[in-house]
Amino acid sequence: MLFTYQSDMEDKPARFTILIDADKKKAFDELCAAQDVTSSQVIRQLIREYLDKHGVEYSPGPLRTKKQRRKVA
Numbered sequence: 299m300l301f302t303y304q305s306d307m308e309d310k311p312a313r314f315t316i317l318i319d320a321d322k323k324k325a326f327d328e329l330c331a332a333q334d335v336t337s338s339q340v341i342r343q344l345i346r347e348y349l350d351k352h353g354v355e356y357s358p359g360p361l362r363t364k365k366q367r368r369k370v371a
Contacts, residue, residue, distance in 0.1 A: 314341075 318326075330337045349356060 326340075327337055330340055
């Protein structure tokens with residue numbers, strides 16, 4: 299099964315809020331710090347791998363600064 303995702307808002311970052319057990323979050327944050335990566339970097343990588351595993355194609359938009367996004371709005 300192949301899914302394709304495209305959005306007009308691809309260049310805008312989206313916030314992803316989850317609830318997680320406090321002990322798991324602490325352990326995750328500590329492991330990330332020990333590996334010199336942020337928790338956000340690891341989660342983004344996990345999401346990319348999950349999408350790839352399930353055959354979801356997506357076109358990441360260009361990364362822009364907040365100042366650049368304001369100019370377009």
